[in-house]
Amino acid sequence: MIAPQATETKHWSFHTDLEKIGWLTIHSPEGSVNVLSREAIMELETLVARFEDLASSDQLVGVVLLSGKESGFIAGADVSEFDAMSDFSVLPEALKRTHALFARIEELKIPVVAGIHGFCLGGGLELALACHYRIAVNDEKTRIGFPEVNLGIFPGFGGTGRSVRQAGPVDAMQIMLTGKMLRAGAARGLNLVDKLVRHRDMLRWEGRKAVLQRRKSQPASLAKRAMAWPLLRDYLANKMRAEVGKKANRVNYPAPYALIELFEQHGHDWQAMIRHEIDAFVPLMGSLTATNLRRVFFLSESLKKQGLKGAKFSRVHVIGAGVMGGDIAAWCAYRGMIVTLQDLDMARIQPALDRAKKLFQKRYKKKREVDAAMLRLTADPQGKGASRADVIIEAVVEKLEVKQSIFKGVEGQLKPGAILATNTSSIELERIAEALQDPARLIGLHFFNPVAQLPLVEVIRSRFNSDEAIGKGASFAQAIGKSPVVVKSAPGFLVNRVLMPYMLGAVERVERGESKELLDAAAVAFGMPMGPIELMDTVGLDVGKSVATELGHAVPENSRFAQLIAEGKLGRKTGEGFYKWEKGKAIKGEAPAHADLAGLGRELVRPLVDMTEIVVSEGVVSSPEMADIGVIMGTGFAPFLGGPMKARADGRA
Known part of the structure; x- marks a missing residue:
């Protein structure tokens, strides 16, 4: 043998x-x-x-x-x-x-x-x-x-x-x-x-x-x-x-x-x-x-190293069943968490449950998987799930006093070690935390719309937070399949801070009579996934105005922007904003011809790139590389350019 x-x-x-x-x-x-x-x-x-x-x-x-x-x-x-x-x-x-x-x-x-x-x-x-x-x-x-x-x-x-x-x-x-x-x-x-x-x-x-x-x-x-x-x-x-x-x-x-x-x-x-x-x-x-x-691949891989070893999560409580809160709850349930969703009554929660079922039906192949995910997501008008949750996420309107009231009421229900987080898109954490007995408990977990598609979560750090609290937040983002970028608490944080000059600059051009279809086509030709006007409609005109106001950008009362908001035409979620929307898609007219679409797109994107440089210089993020990956994941900024800072360094933006 x-x-x-x-x-x-x-x-x-x-x-x-x-x-x-x-x-x-x-x-x-x-x-x-x-x-x-x-x-x-x-x-x-x-x-x-x-x-x-x-x-x-x-x-x-x-x-x-x-x-x-x-x-x-x-x-x-x-x-x-x-x-x-x-x-x-x-x-x-x-x-x-x-x-x-x-x-x-x-x-x-x-x-x-x-x-x-x-x-x-x-x-x-x-x-x-x-x-x-x-x-x-x-x-x-x-x-x-x-x-x-x-x-x-x-x-x-x-x-x-x-x-x-x-x-x-x-x-x-x-x-x-x-x-x-x-x-x-x-x-x-x-x-x-x-x-x-x-x-x-x-x-x-x-x-x-x-x-x-x-x-x-x-x-x-x-x-x-x-x-x-x-x-x-x-x-x-x-x-x-x-x-x-x-x-x-x-x-x-x-x-x-x-x-x-x-x-x-x-x-x-x-x-x-x-x-x-x-x-x-x-x-x-x-x-x-x-x-x-x-470069983008290695930067995204580096984000996986930010979490806290050994951190585990199984229960999530979301307060606020609007579009963002409901979709955050649905995503957490899709990723295997047991989720309770709180709002004033079932009438406000039911639309979020209906949207969640559509997400599960789209993502899962089998009915039993959809049914199991729906069982993980529970309506909770009384907020009973807060005391059992490993993570509590507030996702209500961008009003300081409302957020402070919620956190003041829920702080006493927290179990030891639980994460207390806000999904605020622009308000500084220190201001929200003023209502808390222990302001160090509050971190930011800022998701982006649509939650199921955009990979970024900004983990927002106030001056009160410890490394452990931020590490836990990053670990939770990873546990639900998201990529965490740690940012300092500052108005607008990273993504909204750099997006606002870009979107509002485009809106101002439309107010002056330029074609919204042309501006959107130019941004796409530059390499953006969608144009700034379509993006404003997707974010929601009311949210856009709220963030703009928080960041000190004026929205004139006599503007088309303000008029649309007054009429309840808030973008995709209401079926009409700058565009009319059908089945989740903007109905666009023909864009007029332009000799250099990509060049116009570069001109449109320049305020975003300029603001990214400012944000880096202010230390809102730890490095230019973190700014690049955060802006790519949060805005879809052209990955082939390597991010706004890399594009500026290469002379391409």
Whole structure:
């Protein structure tokens, strides 16, 4: 009998068992997730050569690739190496080396099976697609996809061609162009995964069976592959360009267009697509867009380090069932918290419960999940949930005396260690806390509308707060899937402070007779997700006026702005503001022609950039980098520019 083989490297462990099955496990030594660093890939080269030798001498009948980390399979390539890898003298050869390695895995005469749990993204999915068979755990934690487009690139380890081979061109391109992460069942439906299991501990058993039965994944059906035939491929490529064009300008975001062109030229032959992938990929990696998007990625990752270790939350009490309060309560329930929602009576709470149900129906696939989320969200007119809550969030109107009255009444009900927070959008915390016996208990947790879409929560620190209180607030934001940016208590904090000059400047131009459609189109051409007038309608004209007044910006009584508010036309939430709204969308007229839309957009955005510089100089945020990520997450400021401070430094804003 031949003795089992065993090898241990920095990133991998490998051993064979008595059935001659090889067990390959990745365990990146640093961080909570596995990544494919250059070192890991070089070690894998050596191991694959070992597989080839063992297979040729009948000492190895197959290999099962698993992850040794709880978080998942492989989260992708090592993004921390991307800046160095963007050097044109380094990148092409490194990509060729990885391409050759993955081809060797695919060409092994023995089956190689990938066992997937948790995250299988980017380069991790590309490696899995180079294996002959894929098994995934069918639970909520498994996520499979290609997020590279969010970093200004597309898959570069052969994933373009292999995903087209497996899923067919329509589905594969959709996944790569959107960066969408799939659940295991959806990935199985697209043929990216061959077998589903219920639990992670079943991966080894199913992997063993797949090796012994020499299972091999089949490519997409002929009907799906037919979409890559010449005439259909041209039609499909043009349709993709049109869809991408609705969301991303080619100049600002070249990656999706480069991917479409790669498919248009070579999509009929998945191997040819892989061969030409490198030529299309290399120019993207060193582009300013990709460089800035990597910066945004690292800044967003840094926000995860702000929380307080060990902080746990299960119950939330929200006071105020208006649009913001109701949506905060719904989001917390969606994220698994038990939530009580307080207002004066059920008539005020019921609309929030109705909106919550729509959110759950949109986000969950199964009725039982919707029902479970609704059970977690309880109407509480008497405020009985406050005494049991780990977090109490006030989200009523922006009136100082109203907020002070609420906190004065609830302070005595707090259990030890509970967070007491206000969702104020502009009022300084010290003024609200004057009504409290212990003003150090009150922090700010400022959410943004729409709550379910915008990732930022400003964690507002008054001069009374301790590091522990702010750390708890940041931890809670993370617990409900939001990104916390700590800001100092100052009028408008960060986001509203920089937004107001931008939005009010645009409103003043409309008051002078300029086209609101043109101004909005110009801001979008610059790179904003929506224009300033549409944004004002989305925020709510009443909220806009309240914040403007708090920040010392005058709203003339004879202005169109003031007139709309007097008429109850408050924007999207009432169906009319500067625009009329139908089914949540602004009804816009045709924007007049303009010779330099992006230039006009840059002019419109300049007050925002100027105010960001002022906010940084005043120490409202800890650094220019925190200002950049906060403004990007809170306003949608063009990520490809890296944030307002980075854009100003680059001479682009």
